[in-house]
Amino acid sequence: MRWSGEATMSLSDTDFATLAALIHRETGIVIGETKRSMLISRLTRRLRQLMLPGFTAYIRLVTSPEGEEERSALISAITTNVTGFYREPHHFESLVRMAPDLLARAKSGNRVRLWSAGCSTGQEACSIAAALLDAIPDFSRQDVLILATDIDPKVIEQARSGEYDRGLLGDAPPLALRNCIEDGSVPGRFATVPALRDLIRFEVLNLLGPWPFQGSFDVIFCRNVFIYFDDETRRRLLMRFAARLRAGGTLFLGHSERLDVALEPYFNSVGWTEYRRSGRTITDTDLLSGLQHDGRN
DSSP: OOOOOGGGGOOOHHHHHHHHHHHHHHHOBOOOGGGHHHHHHHHHHHHHHHTOSSHHHHHHHHTSGGGHHHHHHHHHHHOOOOOOTTSSHHHHHHHHHHHHHHHHHHHTTOOEEEEEETOTTTHHHHHHHHHHHHHOGGGGGSSEEEEEEESOHHHHHHHHHTEEEGGGGOSSOOHHHHTTEEEOSSTTEEEEOHHHHTTEEEEEOOTTSOOOOOSOEEEEEEOSOGGGBOHHHHHHHHHHHHHHEEEEEEEEEOTTOOOOGGGGGGEEEEETTEEEEOSOOOOHHHHHHTOOOOSOO
16 A cells, blocks of 8 residues: 555644644644644655554544554653753752752651652653762662653653763763763763663653652752643643642752743742742632633733
8 A cells, every 4th residue: 555645734623622632632732823834744654554544533543542652652742851961050059059968857767758750761860860870879769750751652652761861961971870881882972870871760651640659749840841731731740740849859850941920829930930839828719620721920
């Protein structure tokens, strides 16, 4: 059978609205008109691989009971995985300053948990681990874990491999990172050392769905994720993060992201896109409502 891509060059308004609604429902990502050409480009590849005649047929597939696997492929196709080692280095400098307190908590019998939410291919989680190990090597012997999650199974699979192209290190990678890598399986690649990998658990997770873990976190990194969400989704997710951060825990956002005004009672700004969880209690009503917009922002 020969595939013809003629129909894929045009996406009807009805099919575009259906796909945008499906993507928003599944991921929280907003696909507006300005991203229409991106959607066409990325999904045309899927149509070619599936040998489908057009977007209407593709929609029938992904909305059918048999389309679960393709819904996962759709998520992989539309998510943007831009990341890097030690991005926004001021956050890692703050993390290093927290390290003695985190170690003290671990040595006093507390579980220390950090979360890289929206971790992509894992460079952020690796940078967190490298910063902690460089500050205090004893972390490798404590009950310390970095949970790293992403909605895209393909990037989680890559992150679990622990190998990256050497070009991703840049011209002058931090010493903390250089001390945590070794030669990869093939020339031109490097691998993270076992002590670093042992601190991280990579898992597939849709932030909008159930969170299948218990307990609270000391630190949450969720950077350059909220820029893809609408206001309501962002507020609901931030409230869930607040409920999972211990009092005094820290939330890091991306450089262009800011905390909603309505969330300010639950956080104190302590640095550039760095927020400390206040002691204010979050009720079940808060979580169920997602903290309804009160008109102040």
